[in-house]
Amino acid sequence: MLDNTALRQSRLINDPDSELVVRIARGDQTAAAELVKRHLSKMTALARHMLGDAAEAEDVAQEVFLKVWQNARKWEPGKAKFETWMHRVAVNLCYDRLRRRREVYTDQLPDREDPDCPAPDQSIVDAQLGIRIENAMMHLPKRQRAALTLCHLREMSNIEAARIMEISIEALESLLARGRKGLRKHLAGEVKMLLEK
């Protein structure tokens, strides 16, 4: 249960969301709207990188905020930033979905283009590259994908990412190294070709 002591404690770890969470715990919808505005993009982007699916990413983001609304009273400030807790919830929801999902990704990446064709517009090249990266990410084991997403795509520190994933820094580093290696393997040849265009 949140009280003033807990709130003071959370201020000590410089949590910009703590006051909002206290208000949300009291049922304040304005505070909830503010929190949604602050973090919705981050949650959606994280879920998109983890799941590779726009609609599922939105579902996960929605579930995260529903959990916030339902569990704000139970949050214990001072242990970790509220944002860290939200990311942890999002990552775990993505894990659940990936566990349930039948892995039906194709082993083949989309066909390379005909070299005789005129060069496509840069935005199309970017979009194609994006799809290829996303496909390659989907081939990685989910924990490697989570580590890469948090550290490289969400630009979090290794300490924050390890905290979210509830693992040690050493374990995170191992996941990152294997993830990057796996990505290189899946993108062999493709990346260089596309980036040179």
Place this chain on the structure above:
Amino acid sequence: MMSIKMTNEEFERLSAIYGSDIDRWPITNRRAARDFSQKNARTAQRILDAQSSIDTALSHAPIQEANAALEKQIMQTFQTQSTASSALGLWGRLKGGTRSQTHAFPAWGVALALILVFGFVGGYGGYSYTLNQSDSTEILANAFGSDEYTLFLEDSST
């Protein structure tokens, strides 16, 4: 801040984990890494270049922005949840839930209220079933003694 001595192997290991941008490496390693890359420019560049294509590739990963419709949908979910929990709270008080014992209605009160409600609805419903619409409207007009209902009766008869 403690600075770690950087070796060729450590530089390579860190680049394989954190990529080609030293600014993204753990803060405790950055200074030593920069010193290393100044003293061993060619080696450092070769190691970093080997990782840069993956960093560039990652920077092209699709970014999904949240949209206003999703934001609205989430807020509607909160409102639905609030309404549902208010209803549950009322039900809890009605049945004398453990969390609000002091405000709980007594069981006999609940029973009496239910009998009255069902009695009224059942009695009125059963009787009105035997009447046509204008009759039932007349009963309502008599029951409430309202001019509006009288007016309504006059309008409907024309």
